[in-house]
Amino acid sequence: MSQNGRSVLVFGGARGIGAATARAFVGEGARVAIADVLEEEGRALAEELGADRALFVHCDVGLPEQIDAAFNTAIERFGTVNVVFNNVGIARYGTVDELSLEDWDLTLRVNLTAQFVSCKRAVREMKQSGGGVIINTASILGHASQKTTSAYAASKAAVMGLTRTVAIDHAADGIRCVSISPGTIDTPLVQIAARTFKDRKPEDLEREWAAHHPLNRLGKPEEVAAAVVFLASPGAGFITGSDMLIDGGIRSELYA
Ligand SMILES: NC(=O)c1ccc[n+]([C@@H]2O[C@H](COP(=O)([O-])OP(=O)(O)OC[C@H]3O[C@@H](n4cnc5c(N)ncnc54)[C@H](O)[C@@H]3O)[C@@H](O)[C@H]2O)c1
Structure with missing residues (x-):
């Protein structure tokens, strides 16, 4: 069990990639604090994982004080935080002439500023406890873009810049x-997006999106979770500052 005895704080852990990662960490012997706005799903997951292994804390990462409160709850319960997974992400669509400043600001606050606030607190805690691992969720859209995703793509590219800098500032x-x-x-985020195109069947769209990936399928949340658990493990001890693509090969192909 590669994570035995470690304590992990997962922001955005109630469903999708975050939930799969919370399950995977507990499967590897860790204790997990799940911080999310989705009260019902978050509590149900914590219950499924067991009161001795998991807790849920309500947290809107758009509010810095709630990020701090999530750290306080995890530390009160587990004594320390060894791994932080900054995984919350939202998307607002529109070309720059259509997208409102409010949607731009919200996307950057939730996807990027929240990671800055969490990194700030994580670094302070980890300095005291002798180290730790921070994993930030970026996206393939931080590497290449899609139409109407300016705010999301900008936030995800910036996550990689933040990550590199935290890595070199705090390696020592x-x-x-x-x-x-x-x-x-294949998460609720993508399933909901597939249902927003009224003129298209969700299953046709998902098949189309799958075909963009050389592996010709969507990824599974468990496959992302396995990579996160590895990155948090001592086996990944020489990996810092970098970004790991978990993308079914999509970034490698110029023309399909
Ligand atoms: N699913 C994909 O195809 C995909 C691809 C690339 C990157 N990502 C990124 O992976 C991460 C997880 O995505 P997912 O697909 O599992 O999404 P999801 O929507 O299924 O899960 C995201 C979780 O974040 C929570 N959340 C949303 N806003 C929040 C807030 N303000 N405060 C606290 N929690 C909040 C949601 O309640 C949910 O539990 C995101 O950062 C997303 O941008 C997803």
Whole structure:
């Protein structure tokens, strides 16, 4: 069990990639604090994982004080935080002439500023406890873009810049900081997006999105979770500052 006795704080852990990662960490012997706005799903997951292994804390990462409160709850319960997974992400669509400043600001606050606030607190805690690992969720859209995703794509590219800088600033403190860039993963986020195109069947769209990936399928949340658990493990001890593509090969192909 590669994570035995470690304590992990997962922001955005109630469903999708975050939930799969919370399950995977507990499967590897860790204790997990799940911080999310989705009260019902978050509590149900914590219950499924067991009261001795998991807790849920309500947290809107758009509010810095709630990020701090999530750290306080995890530390009160587990004594320390060894791994932080900054995984919350939202998308607002529109070309720059259509997208409102409010939607731009919200996307950057939730996807990027929240990771800055969390990194700030994580670094302070990890300096005291002798080190730790921070994993930030970026995206394939931080590497290449899609139409109407300016705010999301900008936030995800910036996550990689933040990650690199935290990594080099705090390497000497025993802290590693890495990011992950998933391709299209079969989560509620993607399932909901597939249902928003009124003139298209969701299953046709998902098949189309799958075909963009050389592996010709969507990724599974469990596949992302396995990579995150590895990045947090001592086996990944020489990996810091970098971004891991978990993308079914989509970034490698110029023309399909
Ligand atoms: N699914 C994909 O194809 C894909 C691809 C690339 C990157 N990502 C990134 O992976 C991460 C997880 O995505 P997912 O597909 O599992 O999404 P999801 O929507 O299924 O899960 C995201 C979780 O974040 C929570 N959340 C949203 N806003 C929040 C807030 N303000 N405060 C606290 N929690 C909040 C949601 O309640 C949910 O539990 C995101 O950062 C997303 O941008 C996803």
